[in-house]
Amino acid sequence: MFASRYLEDGVAAGHGAVLRVGLIGHGAIGSSVADALRRGVVPGAVLGGVLTRGHTAATAAPAATAAPAAPTAPATPAAPAAPSAPARVRDLRELLASADVVVEAAGQRALREHGPAVLAAGRDLLAVSVGALADEALFRELTRPAAARSGRLLICPGALGGLDAVRAAALAGPPATVRLTSTKAPASLVQPWMDGATADRLRSLRPGDEPVTVFDGDAREAATRFPRNANVAATLALAAGDRADVRVRLVAAPDARLTRHVVEFAGPLGEYRFELANLPDPANPATSALVAPAVLRSLADLVPGVAWLVA
Ligand SMILES: NC(=O)C1=CN([C@@H]2O[C@H](COP(=O)(O)OP(=O)(O)OC[C@H]3O[C@@H](n4cnc5c(N)ncnc54)[C@H](OP(=O)(O)O)[C@@H]3O)[C@@H](O)[C@H]2O)C=CC1
Ligand SMILES: O=C([O-])CC(=O)C(=O)O
Incomplete structure (x- = not known):
């Protein structure tokens, strides 16, 4: 249904059967997604525009009008990167004009x-x-019945995996x-609200030191208190049927070379355990390098016109 809408829009706008992607954010995730779209890693998807506030040095290039999506055939993944500046837009209105779908990769705010x-x-x-959806009012606002408007909220699995099985099993009955349990390098877990002693303790952990549990509680609180670390907690809670009782533990591990997420699920059809050990993104070690490809997979x-999927 939605695919045919993109198809018709694209054809009507003279862009051919393409999906124009508008990006909010051009940091670790956004810049990787933008580069991959330019290289044609997702056949049929093109970069429409990029919106940032221009606060971050790496993303503070002067605003320019976004180029409309070109109707060219997508390149193969092996094609060399197109060396171009991001299709920077000035505001959301301009981004919407250049996009069929918008990706938020900029933070909960x-x-x-x-x-x-x-x-x-x-x-x-x-x-x-996704952790922003721990705010009930925002969640209700973004998930109002589709009849009220035609855009849909799509949740990217991001750094997690196994959510297909979690969603399927949760449909069979409450888990x-x-x-x-998420384990990360200590410095990535330091938060502005922490007292000085706690923050200093995390920063001073050295290889060989014991891991420190920095949070043990529910998914909503985890996502709110660790907005750059625990979006995955909110994602898991939604996949499990918008559960309030998802338990989350965040661990600072001085020896952690990889960011580890362990999902444990027990439901009426069985028990599942998924463990992901992700390389951190070199541009932002708080973010797993898997997140940008996860966005590309969702896109x-x-x-339009995709013939087969592992959905
Ligand atoms: N679901 C998941 O698995 C994961 C989710 N995340 C989420 O993704 C977010 C982005 O991660 P990452 O790319 O590593 O972060 P970065 O800090 O590397 O990049 C953030 C980008 O967003 C831009 N930005 C920030 N605020 C706004 C705004 N209000 N409007 C427009 N642009 C904005 C920044 O530019 P500027 O400052 O110039 O505006 C920058 O380009 C994280 O904050 C986290 O919430 C991260 C990892 C995993
Ligand atoms: O990238 C990750 O591993 C997870 C993360 O930061 C988040 O969920 O916010």
Whole structure:
């Protein structure tokens, strides 16, 4: 259904059967996604525009009008990167004009700030900063019945995996246990609200020191208190049927070369355990390098005319 809408829009706008992607954020995730789209890694998807606040040095290039999506055939993944500046837009209005789907990869505040307007404009919104949905009011606003507007909120699995099985099993009945244990390098877990002693303790952990549990509680609180670390907790809770009782433990591990997420799920059909050990993104070690490809995978599912999927 949505695919044919993109197809018709694209053809009507003279862009051919392409999916134009608008990006909010051009940091570790956004810049990788933008580069991959330019290289044609997702056949049928093109970069429409990129919106940032221009606060971060690496993303503070002067604003320029976004180029409209070109109707060219997508390159193969092996094609060399197109050396071009991001298709920078000045504001959300300009981004919406250049996009069929908008990807939020900019932080929980950005999802709060732009999410409602994206959906109201009839664009689908692929959210990465899923922890923002721990705010009940925002969740209700972004998930109002589709009849009220045509855009849909799509949740990117991001750094997690196994959510297909969790979603499927949760449809069979409420799970008895849903647990997430995330282990990261200590510096990535330091938060502005922590007292000086706690922050200093985390920063001073050295290889060989014992891991330190920095949080043990529910998914909503985890996502709120660790907005750059525990979006995955909110994602798991939603996949398990919007459960309030998902237990989350965040561990600072001085020896952690990889960011580890362990999902444990027990439901009426069985028990599952998924463990992901992700390389951190070199541009932002708090973010797993898997997240940008996860966005690309989600976008690939939205391209019109796709013949087969592992959905
Ligand atoms: N679901 C998951 O598995 C994961 C989710 N995340 C989420 O993704 C977010 C982005 O991660 P990452 O790319 O590593 O972060 P970075 O800090 O590397 O990049 C953030 C980008 O967003 C831009 N930005 C920030 N606020 C706004 C805004 N209000 N409007 C427009 N642009 C904005 C920044 O530019 P500027 O400052 O110039 O505006 C920058 O380009 C994280 O904050 C986290 O919420 C991260 C990892 C995993
Ligand atoms: O990238 C990760 O491993 C997870 C993460 O930061 C988040 O969920 O916010």
